[in-house]
Amino acid sequence: MATDMIKGEHITKSFEGRTVLDDVSVQFDKGKTNLIIGRSGSGKTVMMKCLVGLVGLDDGDIWYNDVCFSRLDFQQLKAIRQEMGMIFQGGALLDSSTVEENVRLPLDLFTDRTEAEKRDRVDFCLERVALSGVNHLYPSELSGGMIKRVAIARAIVMNPKYLFCDEPNSGLDPITSGVIDRLIAEITREYKITTVINTHDMNSVLEIGQKVVFLHEGRKWWEGTRHDIMHANNPELEDFVFASAMAKRTRKTTSRRSEKHPEAVMQQLF
Amino acid sequence: MINRFLTDVGRYVLLMGKVFSRPEKRRIYLRRTINEMEAVGLGSIVITAIISVFMGAVVALQMSINLEDGFIPRSLIGYATRETMILEFSSTVVALILAGKVGSSIASEIGTMRITEQIDALELMGVNSAGYLILPKIVAAVFFFPFLCILSILVGTTGGYAVCALTGVLMPGDFIVGLHLDFKPWSIVYALIKTSVFAFIITSVSSFFGYHARGNSLEVARSSTQAVVASSITILIFNLILTQWLLI
Numbered sequence: 001m002a003t004d005m006i007k008g009e010h011i012t013k014s015f016e017g018r019t020v021l022d023d024v025s026v027q028f029d030k031g032k033t034n035l036i037i038g039r040s041g042s043g044k045t046v047m048m049k050c051l052v053g054l055v056g057l058d059d060g061d062i063w064y065n066d067v068c069f070s071r072l073d074f075q076q077l078k079a080i081r082q083e084m085g086m087i088f089q090g091g092a093l094l095d096s097s098t099v100e101e102n103v104r105l106p107l108d109l110f111t112d113r114t115e116a117e118k119r120d121r122v123d124f125c126l127e128r129v130a131l132s133g134v135n136h137l138y139p140s141e142l143s144g145g146m147i148k149r150v151a152i153a154r155a156i157v158m159n160p161k162y163l164f165c166d167e168p169n170s171g172l173d174p175i176t177s178g179v180i181d182r183l184i185a186e187i188t189r190e191y192k193i194t195t196v197i198n199t200h201d202m203n204s205v206l207e208i209g210q211k212v213v214f215l216h217e218g219r220k221w222w223e224g225t226r227h228d229i230m231h232a233n234n235p236e237l238e239d240f241v242f243a244s245a246m247a248k249r250t251r252k253t254t255s256r257r258s259e260k261h262p263e264a265v266m267q268q269l270f
Numbered sequence: 271m272i273n274r275f276l277t278d279v280g281r282y283v284l285l286m287g288k289v290f291s292r293p294e295k296r297r298i299y300l301r302r303t304i305n306e307m308e309a310v311g312l313g314s315i316v317i318t319a320i321i322s323v324f325m326g327a328v329v330a331l332q333m334s335i336n337l338e339d340g341f342i343p344r345s346l347i348g349y350a351t352r353e354t355m356i357l358e359f360s361s362t363v364v365a366l367i368l369a370g371k372v373g374s375s376i377a378s379e380i381g382t383m384r385i386t387e388q389i390d391a392l393e394l395m396g397v398n399s400a401g402y403l404i405l406p407k408i409v410a411a412v413f414f415f416p417f418l419c420i421l422s423i424l425v426g427t428t429g430g431y432a433v434c435a436l437t438g439v440l441m442p443g444d445f446i447v448g449l450h451l452d453f454k455p456w457s458i459v460y461a462l463i464k465t466s467v468f469a470f471i472i473t474s475v476s477s478f479f480g481y482h483a484r485g486n487s488l489e490v491a492r493s494s495t496q497a498v499v500a501s502s503i504t505i506l507i508f509n510l511i512l513t514q515w516l517l518i
Contacts, residue, residue: 054390081396092391095383106395109294109402158395 005030006051006162006194010060013046020046022218023060031192033185033208035199038215039240044198045089047215048166051196052086053077064162082110085155085193086164087184091147093139093154099126100135103154110158125153129183145176149183156187163188165197169204177201181208202241205229214240282478288400289408289474302406310372310407310473311414317371318364318418319425322355325363326426327433329354334439347440348448351430353457360422361461362509365468368415369501373476376407377497380480381490389481404477408470415469416462423461460516467512468505475501 006028013021021043028034036044049055051062053069062069064080072080093102100122107118126132129149139147148168155163165184169177185208188195199205205212209226216236224232229241293299333347380403383389392399427449434440479497483490 049390052394054393078396078398081394084394086391086394088387088391090386092387094388094391095386105397108298109395109397164394 005065006196007063008047008051008060009063011047011050011057011062012059013043013050013055014058020218021050024215024218024220025060026213026220026223028194028196029211030194031188032210033188033195033197034211034213035197035205035209036213036215037199037205037209037240038221039200042215043218044200044215045166048164048196048198052084052164053081082106082158083161084164085158085160085162087148087151087155087166087168089167089170091139091151093147093150095139098136098138099131099142099150102139102150103157105154106158121157122153125157126150128156128187129153144171145180148172148180152180152183152187156191159191160193163193163195165195165199167198167200169199169201174203177203178207184208200240205241216240278478281482282475285400285404285478285481286474288398289404289477291398291401293401293405294397299402299406302402303409306406306410307414310376310410311418314368314371314418315421317367318422321364321367322360322422322426323429323432325359326351326355326429329359329426330430330433330445331437331439334434344440345444345448345451347434348427348430348445349451350448351445352427352449352453355423355426355430356457356461359426360419361464361468362505364418364422365415365465365472365505366502368418369468369472369476369505370498372411373472373497373501374494376473376476377480377483377494378490380404380477381483381493382487384481384483385486385490400481404474404481407477408473411469411473412466415465419461419465423458460512463516464509464512467508471504471508472501475504 008024008026011021011024011026012019024043024047036047038044046055050057053062053072057070061071067080069077069080093099094105097105100119103122103125104118107113107121111118113121122135123132126135129152131146131149131153134142134146134150139150142150163184168180168184172180181204184195184197187193197204197208206226206229209229212222212224212226212229213220214222214234214237222232222234222237229237232238330347330351333350334344337344337346337350380389383403389399389403392402431442431445431449434445435442476497479493479500480490483493
């Protein structure tokens with residue numbers, strides 16, 4: 001079995017009789033940016049919360065390598081969670097703590113490093129996300145993009161094996177979204193992390209989606225790479241991918257051109 | 271309704287189990303406790319003092335009106351003011367006021383952290399979020415509220431003395447005689463024990479409602495209100511139990 005791989009088997013979850021995830025089996029590979037895409041309400045966030053253990057499963061199992069994560073007790077869960085980093089939709093930085101305190105919290109609680117070592121590590125992580133010199137600011141003093149970058153710095157401070165990102169681009173402009181996407185992809189490559197990203201941003205899919213899982217009405221509808229997605233023969237996926245006016249227009253143009261030069265069009269897209 | 275009450279009691283006990291499990295790093299918890307003492311304790315000094323001085327003054331005035339019989343020594347006004355402040359006002363009434371001030375603040379702080387996923391973020395880091403967030407608040411309140419109780423007793427009796435001196439309803443010397451009359455040190459111990467128990471109730475019950483808040487800001491507001499109501503009722507019930515147990 002490959003190392004640092006995450007595998008979900010027959011994941012099922014309901015809330016008050018409403019099935020949100022219905023028998024979803026999926027595998028996320030090491031060193032790749034694995035994307036979960038789907039419309040709002042398709043079960044992406046619940047899926048991610050199941051993967052990290054914030055929501056219990058009704059049925060099925062989740063495996064981190066050969067460890068059955070969904071059957072661990074509290075202490076074992078705590079131990080494996082120190083190998084995870086997560087970027088929440090709103091950043092989820094602690095409001096009452098400064099940027100530095102937010103990033104260094106896991107170091108304070110779980111390591112025996114000296115003050116100087118901790119400070120160096122925090123500075124390194126903040127530098128890695130291009131945020132040097134904001135150590136003493138509070139989250140309320142940061143912009144949306146900065147909050148996301150601090151959240152990334154906090155997520156990587158303990159050198160995690162697994163990185164989870166819940167809609168990291170929500171509320172950001174397209175340029176900042178691109179910056180965040182590239183940063184996550186770079187970090188994934190650099191540290192060989194298994195990264196799972198929830199998104200409905202097609203730019204992210206085309207830019208960093210090495211593996212893409214499409215959820216529809218709580219079921220896994222399609223799975224493939226960003227290269228496959230443009231010509232997947234799946235009506236629900238096509239509706240999702242080409243939902244925006246710009247995508248529809250691009251599709252019209254590219255389909256005309258791709259009849260003549262299919263490879264040139266694909267190269268242009270990726 | 272009974273079913274829901276029992277479920278909540280069970281969830282409260284489970285939460286307290288998590289709160290009092292072994293801290294990850296004692297030093298970090300100690301630092302947080304000191305910060306909480308500032309927020310929970312120091313921040314309540316002014317309101318406690320203001321309420322106590324007026325309450326002491328009012329108690330003294332009312333006593334003077336009700337003890338106008340010539341056969342009752344006037345010095346009993348000082349005695350009654352002291353006993354009222356020690357036995358009931360500085361512990362129970364101040365606790366009810368702090369349940370409103372501190373309790374709602376704790377419930378809304380933790381509730382907001384819940385709905386903005388800050389608690390999930392802590393859990394994801396492997397932090398015992400209940401212990402990290404709630405334990406310092408409980409420890410800070412249990413240690414600091416008795417000081418507020420003593421402050422309230424001192425300021426309240428001073429208020430009673432001042433109103434007697436200023437209005438002339440009683441000679442200040444008589445008020446002092448009353449203050450010394452039949453003083454039982456156990457009353458102070460009783461008040462301090464009650465205050466510590468009430469401090470635990472306020473912080474733990476409010477944290478419970480905040481920690482289990484779900485949804486949006488309206489839910490946080492509701493959990494904050496529920497926290498104050500539940501803390502106040504629990505304080506009144508425990509006031510009765512502790513009085514029966516410690517004084518009778």
